[in-house]
Amino acid sequence: MSFAMGLIGCGVMGRRHVIGMKQLKAAGKLNFDLVAVCDIMPENLQKMGDHAEELLGSRPQQFADFDSMIKSVKLDGIIVTTSPEMHVDVALKAFDAGIHVMVEKPITLTVSEGVRLVDAGKKANRKLAVAENYRRDPINRLGKALVDSGAIGTPFLATQESSGGGEFVIITPWRHRKDRGGIVIDMGVHYTDILEFYLGPISTVVGMNAIIDKQRTDQQGKSHPVDAEDLSVGVMRFESGAIANWLLNIAGRGEGSFSRMIYGTGGSLAIPGDRTGKALRLVQRRDGKDVPVDDLLSLVPDFHLDDVTAALFKGDRLATYDMVWADIDANLLGIEQADFVDAVINNREPEVTGEQGLRSLALVFGLLESELLKRMITLDEVLEGNDAPYQADIERSLKA
Numbered sequence: 460m461s462f463a464m465g466l467i468g469c470g471v472m473g474r475r476h477v478i479g480m481k482q483l484k485a486a487g488k489l490n491f492d493l494v495a496v497c498d499i500m501p502e503n504l505q506k507m508g509d510h511a512e513e514l515l516g517s518r519p520q521q522f523a524d525f526d527s528m529i530k531s532v533k534l535d536g537i538i539v540t541t542s543p544e545m546h547v548d549v550a551l552k553a554f555d556a557g558i559h560v561m562v563e564k565p566i567t568l569t570v571s572e573g574v575r576l577v578d579a580g581k582k583a584n585r586k587l588a589v590a591e592n593y594r595r596d597p598i599n600r601l602g603k604a605l606v607d608s609g610a611i612g613t614p615f616l617a618t619q620e621s622s623g624g625g626e627f628v629i630i631t632p633w634r635h636r637k638d639r640g641g642i643v644i645d646m647g648v649h650y651t652d653i654l655e656f657y658l659g660p661i662s663t664v665v666g667m668n669a670i671i672d673k674q675r676t677d678q679q680g681k682s683h684p685v686d687a688e689d690l691s692v693g694v695m696r697f698e699s700g701a702i703a704n705w706l707l708n709i710a711g712r713g714e715g716s717f718s719r720m721i722y723g724t725g726g727s728l729a730i731p732g733d734r735t736g737k738a739l740r741l742v743q744r745r746d747g748k749d750v751p752v753d754d755l756l757s758l759v760p761d762f763h764l765d766d767v768t769a770a771l772f773k774g775d776r777l778a779t780y781d782m783v784w785a786d787i788d789a790n791l792l793g794i795e796q797a798d799f800v801d802a803v804i805n806n807r808e809p810e811v812t813g814e815q816g817l818r819s820l821a822l823v824f825g826l827l828e829s830e831l832l833k834r835m836i837t838l839d840e841v842l843e844g845n846d847a848p849y850q851a852d853i854e855r856s857l858k859a
């Protein structure tokens with residue numbers, strides 16, 4: 460029996476997800492049918508119908524609102540690719556209708572919404588997956604296998620640092636509005652996820668943040684107001700005791716930079732930018748000397764990519780790959796879609812559960828809350844939400 464999928468939100472990411480489906484289909488790994496799409500903007504809806512028909516060979520039914528979609532079509536699962544403030548409403552309605560949900564990151568606009576969504580999924584006995592793509596990159600899979608194998612000894616420090624973006628709008632103006640899911644949240648959740656992917660749960664964070672650009676210019680030269688932070692600097696403590704150094708500078712002028720390093724008692728691992736296919740750089744400390752290691756795969760003889768990843772990236776033991784960005788991106792989205800559907804079919808948890816997506820969101824909010832509270836904050840406190848002035852401000856603005 461085929462799995463009927465719906466897609467809600469036909470903007471930038473909705474269209475990219477359909478390219479992911481095309482890649483899965485071409486690799487013989489598409490385990491569902493896209494039967495319906497929905498968007499409140501007629502133009503985006505129409506474009507999506509054409510896009511899906513062209514790429515997948517059949518036109519999904521089109522709906523201008525989710526209520527009429529669930530009344531008219533029998534759906535097994537949906538992918539929610541609306542802007543973040545709509546994630547919770549759409550997903551809660553889906554659970555009420557008995558539909559499984561994969562929601563784009565960030566799971567929701569606020570932590571309290573995320574807690575509500577995770578609880579609702581459990582009560583409805585439906586799967587909740589969060590579409591987090593960076594960890595699915597084959598290079599991160601190998602990096603994780605190397606760290607787990609002890610290739611750098613016991614990890615004690617991770618750095619996650621990036622700078623760029625200037626004074627420009629990043630993809631859409633809503634990403635610079637605090638009550639729509641500001642850019643530090645939007646990008647930061649990828650990096651909190653990847654830190655926990657590599658080194659396990661984070662328990663405590665402290666941050667300092669700023670709004671550098673109060674206006675940003677889009678590609679047409681139009682100026683847009685900004686009220687969400689575009690600079691976040693912080694420190695995090697893992698449950699293991701290791702520390703992470705965090706820098707997310709989306710106001711970066713001059714030289715752009717990206718650095719993700721893990722240092723351990725036995726060496727260092729430099730991890731390249733996600734979706735680049737570049738090689739990891741491992742240096743091991745041997746007899747007091749630093750020795751670069753070229754043949755990384757020989758250190759992890761049992762390392763294999765899962766079937767879907769191997770089919771899409773054409774190899775099950777990859778240390779690099781050479782592919783255009785759009786194909787890499789689409790492959791990673793295809794992998795998360797196939798995982799979500801397989802989790803439903805086989806009644807197992809998806810790789811990135813609602814709980815994990817919620818942790819990623821709460822950690823970034825922790826950086827923002829800690830500054831207002833003028834102290835370090837634990838992840839548990841952020842999840843409990845008793846003292847969350849930053850998010851209280853968002854909630855006030857949503858009610859106004």
Ligand SMILES: NC(=O)c1ccc[n+]([C@@H]2O[C@H](COP(=O)([O-])OP(=O)(O)OC[C@H]3O[C@@H](n4cnc5c(N)ncnc54)[C@H](O)[C@@H]3O)[C@@H](O)[C@H]2O)c1
Binds near residue numbers: 473500540543545549
């Ligand atoms: N994983 C990634 O690499 C990545 C990259 C970009 C975006 N995203 C995420 O994807 C989501 C969407 O981002 P985007 O860039 O596509 O935004 P977008 O603004 O381009 O598209 C959002 C679409 O949702 C529609 N929409 C809003 N409310 C709706 C509702 N109630 N019902 C139906 N449609 C509705 C809008 O009309 C719009 O077409 C966000 O959560 C974003 O963070 C993830």
